[in-house]
Amino acid sequence: MLLQLAVDSLSIDEGLTLLDQIHPFIDIIEVGTPMIIESGLEPVRIFHQRYPNCLIMADVKIMDAGSYEAEKCFAAGANIVSVLGVSNDITISGVVDVAQKYKGQVLVDLINVQDFEQRVIELDRLGVDYLCVHTAYDVQPTGISPLDELQRLNFLECRAKSAVAGGVKLDMLPDIIAEGAHIVVVGGGIINHADPVDVARTMHRIIKGIS
Amino acid sequence: MLLQLAVDSLSIDEGLTLLDQIHPFIDIIEVGTPMIIESGLEPVRIFHQRYPNCLIMADVKIMDAGSYEAEKCFAAGANIVSVLGVSNDITISGVVDVAQKYKGQVLVDLINVQDFEQRVIELDRLGVDYLCVHTAYDVQPTGISPLDELQRLNFLECRAKSAVAGGVKLDMLPDIIAEGAHIVVVGGGIINHADPVDVARTMHRIIKGIS
Numbered sequence A, B: 001m002l003l004q005l006a007v008d009s010l011s012i013d014e015g016l017t018l019l020d021q022i023h024p025f026i027d028i029i030e031v032g033t034p035m036i037i038e039s040g041l042e043p044v045r046i047f048h049q050r051y052p053n054c055l056i057m058a059d060v061k062i063m064d065a066g067s068y069e070a071e072k073c074f075a076a077g078a079n080i081v082s083v084l085g086v087s088n089d090i091t092i093s094g095v096v097d098v099a100q101k102y103k104g105q106v107l108v109d110l111i112n113v114q115d116f117e118q119r120v121i122e123l124d125r126l127g128v129d130y131l132c133v134h135t136a137y138d139v140q141p142t143g144i145s146p147l148d149e150l151q152r153l154n155f156l157e158c159r160a161k162s163a164v165a166g167g168v169k170l171d172m173l174p175d176i177i178a179e180g181a182h183i184v185v186v187g188g189g190i191i192n193h194a195d196p197v198d199v200a201r202t203m204h205r206i207i208k209g210i211s
Helices: A012-025 A033-039 A042-050 A066-075 A089-102 A116-125 A147-155 A170-179 A196-208 B012-025 B033-039 B042-050 B066-075 B089-102 B116-125 B147-155 B170-179 B196-208
Strands: A002-007 A028-031 A055-062 A080-084 A105-109 A130-134 A161-165 A183-186 B002-007 B028-031 B055-062 B080-084 B105-109 B130-134 B161-165 B183-186
Touching: A002 A012, A002 A055, A002 A161, A002 A196, A012 A033, A012 A042, A012 A196, A028 A042, A033 A042, A033 A055, A033 B033, A033 B066, A042 A055, A055 A066, A055 A105, A066 A080, A066 A089, A066 B033, A080 A089, A089 A105, A116 A130, A116 A147, A130 A147, A130 A183, A147 A161, A147 A170, A170 A196, B002 B012, B002 B055, B002 B161, B002 B196, B012 B033, B012 B042, B012 B196, B028 B042, B033 B042, B033 B055, B042 B055, B055 B066, B055 B105, B066 B080, B066 B089, B080 B089, B089 B105, B116 B130, B116 B147, B130 B147, B130 B183, B147 B161, B147 B170, B170 B196
Parallel strands: A002 A028, A002 A183, A028 A055, A055 A080, A080 A105, A105 A130, A130 A161, A161 A183, B002 B028, B002 B183, B028 B055, B055 B080, B080 B105, B105 B130, B130 B161, B161 B183
Antiparallel strands: none
16 A cells, blocks of 8 residues: 655645655655645656655645646656546646656546446546546535545456545544555644644554554 | 636747737637746736736636635736636635735636536535636537537526637627626637738627627
């Protein structure tokens, strides 16, 4: 299992300060949507240069112009680019085509997908690399956890690998590991923790099975 | 009717060169999604300062963290912020709340919305300012025009005003004017035209009824 840190509520400098301390515990650095809205692809370029041990994920949540927008992200140094599961199949296929050109990967964000099972099967046929169940930030206060959807996703036995995001905290890791996912995305669970370095180290050890 | 120019396939400098010539013909300057992916909110700040005669629309296509992401856009000088109709109602309400704080406006992009009539009615109840039918860039080669959806939208007689986007060219303007819309969004129809200044002037005259 890979640990992905979503860096979204920090400035670039704050992100660098944190990542300088914890990047050895992180497999994938996600440049989150709010960070891209604020700063564009500059943090993708910076993190890509500074943390060669980590993959970089550009969480652009593409909804249209799939090949055009994906091209920008992969060219800037992203290894993984996100596209929305609620977008058109043509858009998703455009992202997949560009990913192959750059030997990059495509993560479909299943946030707010309706007819979950049917759409997941359709998306899997488009040749994406990851299907990511994602409890929206705005929905998390209602108490919903992404674990239920992860179980529904894994039950479908897709070709694409599973990823899980949305309010993941340290105490949820054992259940996620038991259920199985290739990527677990953590944001506030590390960034807003009283001791981000310690919790990142602990998550890393749990995920990698280091006792 | 207001003419909105979508600036998305240009660099900031290219956008400035074009806008310096045509901003008198434009009501709303849209900082398009690809431009935000590339440069963040910097073009919103620049265009807001340089073209005080125009409104600025940040086409961020919000999908989650509605209030958090909208706050960034309005604080940077956007007058209108876009949120996706396929997002959660809580997300859209978050954008509406922040817009009221800034005396800004919310445009819901209806791109790829399923159950169109039902969703439009739900969205209208959330107190948004504009409902925008939008034929995806990736879908335009199939020959679909946004005019059919504009008719379906107008038939519902929403409280929100209508907007129309997606492959609008000069020759489509009379039909759109006849159908009625508060905002017409043009991108490639001006930017990729052989004479962008002339076509922008012509569109402006047609829309404002200047003979």
